[in-house]
Amino acid sequence: MITQTDRFNFKGAIATHVDAAFEDVQSLYRQLHQTPELPFQEYKTSARLADALENFGYEVSRNIGGTGVVAVLRNGEGPTVMLRGDMDALPIKEETGLEFASSETAVAENGETVPLMHACGHDLHSSCIVGAAAVMAGLKEQWSGTLMLICQPAEEIFGGAQAMLDDDLYRRFSRPDIILGQHNMPALAGTIGHREGSAMAACTNLAVTIHGNGGHGSMPAQTVDPVVIAAHVVTRLQSIVSREVPPEETVVVTVGKLHAGTQANIIPHSAELEINIRSFDDALHRQVVTSIERIIRAECEAGRSPKLPEFRVLNETIALHNDPMAVEHVRQAHAEHFGGANLFAMPRLNASEDFPLFGNAEAGGFSGDDIPYVYWFIGATPAARWAETLGTSVSQKMRHLEMPHSPYYFPGNDVTLRTGIEAMTVGALAYLT
Structure with missing residues (x-):
């Protein structure tokens, strides 16, 4: 030097x-x-x-x-x-x-x-x-x-x-x-x-597809509504930060995109979400991503989804x-x-x-x-x-x-x-x- x-x-x-x-x-x-x-x-x-x-x-x-x-x-x-x-x-x-x-x-x-x-x-x-x-x-x-x-x-x-x-x-x-x-x-x-x-x-941007069984908005009992499942997912994901992450850690889970359907009287076949996850610990980060996938699978099962949800990592970094x-x-x-x-x-x-x-x-x-x-x-x-x-x-x-x-x-x-x-x-x- x-x-x-x-x-x-x-x-x-x-x-x-x-x-x-x-x-x-x-x-x-x-x-x-x-x-x-x-x-x-x-x-x-x-x-x-x-x-x-x-x-x-x-x-x-x-x-x-x-x-x-x-x-x-x-x-x-x-x-x-x-x-x-x-x-x-x-x-x-x-x-x-x-x-x-x-x-x-x-x-x-x-x-x-x-x-x-x-x-x-x-x-x-x-x-x-x-x-x-x-x-x-x-x-x-x-x-x-x-x-x-x-x-x-x-x-x-x-x-x-x-x-x-x-x-x-x-x-x-x-x-x-x-x-x-x-x-x-x-x-x-x-x-x-x-x-x-x-x-x-660290950051992960995760795309998720939730499958339903679409149909007429007047006959919801004959469908599986992916919008309802997605709505439960959005609120439930926030419990990861409040109940699974130690209080001294910093983690952000944001659902930045939620798209489903074309008009009011049609229950769609699927819903698309994009989720942004950020944290300062790589091991904790992987844990949070795993928790997100667990919650989405569970909500899909609870909502009678006919197919397992699909996950796709758009991009990520440590x-x-x-x-x-x-x-x-x-x-x-x-x-x-x-x-x-x-x-x-x-x-x-x-x-x-x-x-x-x-x-x-x-x-x-x-x-x-x-x-x-x-x-x-x-x-x-x-x-x-x-x-x-x-x-x-x-x-x-x-x-x-x-x-x-x-x-x-x-x-x-x-x-x-x-x-x-x-x-x-x-x-x-x-x-x-």
């Missing part, structure tokens, strides 16, 4: 290289923001990112795990550091009013044409990867080891990380010694939040647990570069990420031990807006600010973009110098 004096000298060098690359990275960011693409459809996005990384002298491979990009810079003996950014967008109509706002549409899996927006800042994350690549290439004489950059598809559906791992990511390229990632959030632009240990929730020693190592590096006053203690988030799959050998399906990782957060709220927002803490102010997945959310201001580039660079240099 480099000394405080050494890192102070790096601060000026990093700033110089960021200044040199910033206009091009900002232009790239605005292009990406204006032309978002859905998960696993990031064809133009990945091509732009790959071209930019090749220009800095990286060994670039395309179409990894679908549309993923891997860029490697081998620079002598030393550890392998992996930096990961995501690049997919959401089916949301943008309402930011930006000059470079998206007006794109795409055809979703169900055949519906949907509007597109980078409402979660993945365009910012991948742009920061490109910016960090430029800085690290410019500082090659100052560090030693291997830098591995990942532009990952399909984070929004928890699909891209596993797809890249399944495409033999670590065997084909390098197995990292440390994995670093970041996400924007509605904190003060220019600040960075860290949290060791449990930081983000809980994110930052390695404590690695967090402290990165936090010290960030403190020395940005100043301790620009760091904050990150609250635990009930949101979810597929990033931890890169580090968890069992869940990710790769051989060997788990790989330590650090996932931090960069503030995205301009200073003036932050000052006028009610509250004193990050958690309090967040309640009054636009959040990711909002049509009004815009994290890509210049301060946040610059902070993201520098945070990634400083994190990498903490292990490569």
Whole structure:
């Protein structure tokens, strides 16, 4: 680990290289923001990112795990550091009013044409990867080891990380010694939040089909009504959290979709539910999913369903647990570069990420031990807006600010973009110098 004096000298060098690359990275960011693409459809996005990384002298491979990009810079003996950014967008109509706002549409899996927006800042994350690549290439004489950059598809559906791992990511390229990632959030632009240990929730999105025996609404005794069964399921599922989960644990069970029937006087043949489950403990999470399936089967039996219910996992990911020693190592590096006053203690988030799959050998399906990782957060709220927002803490102010997945959310201001580039660079240099 480099000394405080050494890192102070790096601060000026990093700033110089960021200044040199910033206009091009900002232009790239605005292009990406204006032309978002859905998960696993990031064809133009990945091509732009790959071209930019090749220009800095990286060994670039395309179409990894679908549309993923891997860029490697081998620079002598030393550890392998992996930096990961995501690049997919959401089916949301943008309402930011930006000059470079998206007006794109795409055809979703169900055949519906949907509007597109980078409402979660993945365009910012991948742009920061490109910016960090430029800085690290410019500082090659100052560090030693291997830098591995990942532009990952399909984070929004928890699909891209596993797809890249399944495409033999670590065997084909390098197995990292440390994995670093970041996400924007509605904190003060220019600040960075860290949290060791449990930081983000596991998530399962479960689709369920409940079968009935439809018929005329005037003759319910001659039918099996799946709507009634589904209604009992919705209310009964809430008892899992109140009666099966220890009070000190945090679990959320949400029925976000319930669809059945076509009109009032027809009892339908089936009802469709989609259930969202979140928790911070993977073992407890599996227990909750098992309880959901048990309750649905029991309600179907009680309601005389003619067929067993059908379950389909739409997508899922494990809980994110930052390695404590690695967090402290990165936090010290960030403190020395940005100043301790620009760091904050990150609250635990009930949101979810597929990033931890890169580090968890069992869940990710790769051989060997788990790989330590650090996932931090960069503030995205301009200073003036932050000052006028009610509250004193990050958690309090967040309640009054636009959040990711909002049509009004815009994290890509210049301060946040610059902070993201520098945070990634400083994190990498903490292990490569």
